[in-house]
Amino acid sequence: MTTKNIQKVLIANRGEIAVRIIRTLNKLGMETVSVYAAPDALALHVAMADEAYSLGDGDLANTYLDVAKIIRIAQKAKVDAIHPGYGFLSENPVLVKACEENNIAFIGPDARSMQLMGNKIAARQFAIENGLPVTKGLTGTPEEIVKAAGALPFPVLVKAAAGGGGKGMRIVTKKGAGRHTETTSREAKITLGTERFTSSSSSKNHDISSRVGRSAWECDPSF
Secondary structure, X not given: OOHHHOOEEEEOOOHHHHHHHXXXXXXXXXXXXXXXXXXXXXXXXXXXXXXXXXXXXXXXXXXXXXXXXXXXXXXXXXXXXXXXXXXXXXXXHHHHHHHHHXXXXXXXXXXXXXXHHHOHHHHXXXXXXXXXXXXXXXXXXXXXXXXXXXXXXXXXXEEEOOOOOOOOEEEEOOOOHHHHHHHHHHHHHHHHOOOOEEEEEEOOOOEEEEXXXXXXXXXXXXX
């Protein structure tokens, strides 16, 4: 599907992100469709769109991150494409595949690229397999990483690896490493639908990047 075939777009996001996309689509002469959770019913992005559909009431996992619900609305509204904005589902290959299966254009990278780059552990492995230089890594459970934290410079910035938009991000000191890591993991699951997250620690001479999963973490110092 080319740009010429896209006349109606659903924006799978909210707030300023959705508003900016709507304004751009309006300039291109395209129809816009907004989605919203109950608390956002009176939001600007809802009022600006040509059409708006409710995602119901509930947390992010059951509204803006619910791929099946987004696709059903897209089909009901008969849109040609879905624009994810950034954060939320913008790095979720499940949405891309769902769009492909339902003949809906996805405005963004293909699923394979997203899987490689969206998952930082997979991205690092891809770089290694292709002979690209990477820093030495450290893997283990969250508890093992906290135990070995003396080898890493603090403070550490822990953030969700599967998404963006500032969600699931927290500065961690050595003293509160375990507690803050658990808190960030829970937040990542609620806001991004996954417990996988990344953390980075920086000092005057180092920048530490850590990829965290449910059962294993990966930490690599970047210079």
